[in-house]
Amino acid sequence: MxxxxxxxxxxxxxxxxxxxxxxxxxxxxxxxxxxxxxxxxxxxxxxxxxxxxxxxxxxxxxxxxxxxxxxxxxxxxxxxxxxxxxxxxxxxxxxxxxxxxxxxxxxxxxxxxxxxxxxxxxxxxxxxxxxxxxxxxxxxxxxxxxxxxxxxxxxxxxxxxxxxxxxxxxxxxxxxxxxxxxxxxxxxxxxxxxHPTQALLDVFTIWDELGLSLDIEHGDSKNETKHAGQLVVVMLGDLKHGRTVHSLAKLLARSSIKHELVLRYCTPKTLEMPSHVKEYVDQFPNAKQEEYSDIREAVQGANVLYVTRVQKERFEDIKHYEDVKGAYVVDGTLMSCAPPGMIVMHPLPRVDEIHTEVDADPRACYFREMExxxxxxxxxxxxxxxxxx
The missing domain is CATH 3.40.50.1370 (Aspartate/ornithine carbamoyltransferase)
Structure with missing residues (x-):
């Protein structure tokens, strides 16, 4: 009931x-x-x-x-x-x-x-x-x-x-x-x-989709050699207001034991990842942070593209929102130049930051992420x- x-x-x-x-x-x-x-x-x-x-x-x-x-x-x-x-x-x-x-x-x-x-x-x-x-x-x-x-x-x-x-x-x-x-x-x-439970399901999805070892302390995955060197995660969109990326960056850094973690932040100038999150990630020797303005450059060599919407409800100035809302879009053109093994994630809901044409791409895993x-x-x-x- x-x-x-x-x-x-x-x-x-x-x-x-x-x-x-x-x-x-x-x-x-x-x-x-x-x-x-x-x-x-x-x-x-x-x-x-x-x-x-x-x-x-x-x-x-x-x-x-x-x-x-x-x-x-x-x-x-x-x-x-x-x-x-x-x-x-x-x-x-x-x-x-x-x-x-x-x-x-x-x-x-x-x-x-x-x-x-x-x-x-x-x-x-x-x-x-x-x-x-x-x-x-x-x-x-x-x-x-x-x-x-x-x-x-x-x-x-x-x-x-x-x-x-x-x-x-x-x-x-x-x-x-x-x-x-x-x-x-x-x-x-x-x-x-x-948003800790979102970060948990996101990291679970990353490891599940990429075939990473869940035995993060012993690393006995059959696919370990495939990803043992580096895990590159691009975070795209509103990183200032997006609590999902705040928790995800922390959790990825905390679990980067067997892999070098590279976090690439691609966002409009006024929506950067907060300094307190970057300072937290900096504590972990296996974690590296990079800033990008061109999404096509950011996805080169990436394993994960994690997209977040620009959060209209967090803006006090609607003009500021209108100025940045369409700054980055994931579409078929971008996917054509992205690595064949790169997965696309999104905590949802999406607005227009991922075109629906991407849904048919097997690399799009945001609905599997929700399950x-x-x-x-x-x-x-x-x-x-x-x-x-």
Whole structure:
């Protein structure tokens, strides 16, 4: 059964009923350090590499940043995602999350992320309730002045895990790490900050499509020699506002153990990759960053072309948007001069940055990328709710 909630009202007399049961799902997350005060200016921190190959490290854990996931933890998640893909394609799913409820809370519009999380939950026998906050977080609770922290604490009374998207950068971290929540919170996008589950499905897709080794620590892939030297990823479009590329750049850098990673940024002058992302990538000796203005030059020798739309909703000046929106376009002409083995990815939705003529090219994998999102999120929910693959 599906439950759709468009407005939220709370009965103060039911407060005691919201005390969480004494179960593993209600244990406080202990692997995160936070500052002593929590307000809009507070910076919260996560512990890097806290999610490992031990499934128990995932149990009841928040996921707010890709930096939480160790290389061995990434391997565990991806192996589990492969198993989920086999499960879905053979029998459709199972009932391991029966009687579990996911709260899907979106204060910004979402189609793919919300639907794939909901489908992932249902494929594993669970159900969900959906809160559509709309533009600017327009729920009845927010209209009445309720804080985001209080809203999520109320919703977790009804659910076992919360998937949260919010337009304010850092808001999900603030709620998950200092908002008093006792059940896991998963970041589905916080403003122009991060989108960790998108990065996870993107890296899974890259390795799957290119035949890279999922055993990133031992490198026993039969195709290892094909890509052992260098992985070249071109990021094209709005790199300033695109939270997907922020998380992806970080995760690719963190997992560049057996491959030299080359990130090529191709973007209009005013939409460059933020300095804090580039500084983070610079910490990793196997990662290299390059700037390009000509997309035809950027794709030479590339393994991946990752395209993002220019995000109109992030612009304060509509004239600025109009000036840059068509700066780069992927079409048949570009594909004709691109490497034959280069895959084209996009987090979607697209506007006009990839022509539909490219869809028939076998190198276009953005719809396969979307399907992978469900498998990765199934794996994540199993690990977070059960502590097992």
């Amino acid at each position: 599906l439950y759709i909630i468009d407005s939220i009202d709370y009965d103060p007399y039911l407060t005691d009923a919201c005390v969480p049961p004494l179960s593993p799902l209600s244990l406080p997350v202990s692997n995160i350090s936070i500052s002593s005060t929590m307000d809009d200016s507070t910076t919260t921190t996560v512990t890097s590499n806290s999610l490992t190959s031990d499934p128990k490290t995932w149990l009841s854990s928040n996921l707010v940043s890709v930096t939480q996931i160790s290389t061995s933890g990434l391997l565990l998640l991806f192996e589990t995602a492969q198993s989920m893909r086999t499960l879905v394609r053979t029998v459709g799913g199972d009932s391991r999350l029966r009687h579990r409820v996911l709260a899907s809370v979106f204060y910004e519009a979402s189609t793919r992320t919300s639907c794939s999380f909901q489908a992932a939950m249902m494929r594993l026998g669970g159900t969900f309730l959906h809160v559509d906050g709309g533009a600017g977080g327009n729920t009845s609770a927010s209209k009445k002045g309720e804080s985001l922290e209080d809203t999520i604490r109320c919703l977790e009374c009804y659910a076992d895990v919360t998937v949260l998207r919010h337009p304010t950068t850092g808001s999900v971290q603030r709620v998950a790490l200092g908002g008093g929540t006792v059940k896991p919170v998963i970041n589905a996008g916080d403003g122009v900050g991060e 992978n999102g469900m498998f990765v999120r199934m794996a994540l929910l199993s690990l977070v709710l059960l502590g097992s693959p």
